[in-house]
Amino acid sequence: MVTYIFVTNRLHIRMRRDVFQAIADPVRRDIIGLLANQELTVNSVAENFDISRPAVSNHIKILSECGIVVIHKKGRERYCQIQPQNLLPVAEWIEQYRKLWEEKLDSFESYLMKLQTKNKNDE
Amino acid sequence: MVTYIFVTNRLHIRMRRDVFQAIADPVRRDIIGLLANQELTVNSVAENFDISRPAVSNHIKILSECGIVVIHKKGRERYCQIQPQNLLPVAEWIEQYRKLWEEKLDSFESYLMKLQTKNKNDE
DNA sequence: TATATACGTAACCATTTGATTACACAAATA
DNA sequence: TATTTGTGTAATCAAATGGTTACGTATATA
Numbered sequence: 001m002v003t004y005i006f007v008t009n010r011l012h013i014r015m016r017r018d019v020f021q022a023i024a025d026p027v028r029r030d031i032i033g034l035l036a037n038q039e040l041t042v043n044s045v046a047e048n049f050d051i052s053r054p055a056v057s058n059h060i061k062i063l064s065e066c067g068i069v070v071i072h073k074k075g076r077e078r079y080c081q082i083q084p085q086n087l088l089p090v091a092e093w094i095e096q097y098r099k100l101w102e103e104k105l106d107s108f109e110s111y112l113m114k115l116q117t118k119n120k121n122d123e
Numbered sequence: 124m125v126t127y128i129f130v131t132n133r134l135h136i137r138m139r140r141d142v143f144q145a146i147a148d149p150v151r152r153d154i155i156g157l158l159a160n161q162e163l164t165v166n167s168v169a170e171n172f173d174i175s176r177p178a179v180s181n182h183i184k185i186l187s188e189c190g191i192v193v194i195h196k197k198g199r200e201r202y203c204q205i206q207p208q209n210l211l212p213v214a215e216w217i218e219q220y221r222k223l224w225e226e227k228l229d230s231f232e233s234y235l236m237k238l239q240t241k242n243k244n245d246e
Numbered sequence: 247t248a249t250a251t252a253c254g255t256a257a258c259c260a261t262t263t264g265a266t267t268a269c270a271c272a273a274a275t276a
Numbered sequence: 277t278a279t280t281t282g283t284g285t286a287a288t289c290a291a292a293t294g295g296t297t298a299c300g301t302a303t304a305t306a
Contacts, residue, residue, distance in 0.1 A: 024147035025264085029216070036223055043282060055265055057284065076273040076282050084224035091217045093152070094210055100159055101208035148294085166252060178295055180254065199252045199303040 017066035019089055027051070028059050032068065035082040042071075042078050140189035142212055150174070151182050155191060158205040165201050 023029055031045055046056040060080055063069040067086040071078045146152055154168055169179040183203055186192040190209040194201045 018147075018149070020149075020152070021147045023216075024141075024144045026141075026143075027264090029143070032220070036220065041282075042284090051264085052266065053282090054267085054284080058264075061284085078283065082220075082223070084220040085227065087217055087220050087224070090213070091221055093146075094214045094217060097155070097159065097205075097207040097210050098214055100205070101210070104208065150294090164252075165254090174294085175296065176252090177254080177297085181294080184254085201253065 017062055019066045019068065019086065020093075022062055022066045022068060023087070023090065025059065027056075028063055031056070031059055031063060031080075032082060035069065035080055036084070039079045039081050042080065045080060140185055142189045142191065142209065143216075145185055145189045145191060146210070146213065148182065148185075150179075151186055154179070154182055154186060154203075155205060158192065158203055159207070162202045162204045165203065168203060 023032070027049060030049070034040060034045060034048060042057055042060060043053065045060065046053040049056055060069060060071070064071055064080075067083055069080050070083055071080055073079075146155070150172060153171070157163060157168060157171055165180055165183060166176065168183065169176040172179055183192060183194070187194055187203075190206055192203050193206055194203055196202075
């Protein structure tokens, strides 16, 4: 069986920010991880990192520009909420390849099985 | 029946390149897409892009540095083969959030259901 | 043996990225 | 009203990124 994989990226609507690029930065992945458990203000997020608050603020901006984070104002505070469903493009992209590597592992497994049988016959 | 699972990333083969960063570039994602269907030489890969051959060569190098692509020499040609299982760290990372957004969608769905029932009662 | 081919790599360059500090401003508080 | 707090943004900078051309080198071919 052959699995054909189409280059879906070409079909995508141009976003201001690319979600693949957004999650490329480890700090931004950590921010996503933090927000998975709870909504946090920008300052609360920043407290978890060694970099400056404006640096964190900019990371959050990038995440919000590709929809992974939405911000709602509450007084002078801004609460960051994760929108995990906007990671879907990445999940879909990866999913094609999961099929591919599972096929690979299956065929490797059956290769090992054959090898075992062969060795048994050789004994 | 034995299932062999290779979590190569966990075996602490220190990778120079981060796989998240590797797939951040659209050209590299396209290269992965090309190689999913077939093994290709460096030049054959390069033919599919508008950028120069050395530029493609460098992208392939980056992909090979994080294990997504392996290269085997055959005469003067170098065949690039995809190792999709090395995308697993990304798949695992995404998977946590899939659970999160499915919960979100579920609760939204049940919210809609309640709304529908309510509207029916209001009629 | 001379030439063509398939690369990798070095030198270079423009742009992007990710950080900093300084500042502006609205909202809360004293 | 004066001050503190939470935040965005501008100016600036070093490093990383991604492209180019030029070149070296091993392998195939004439």
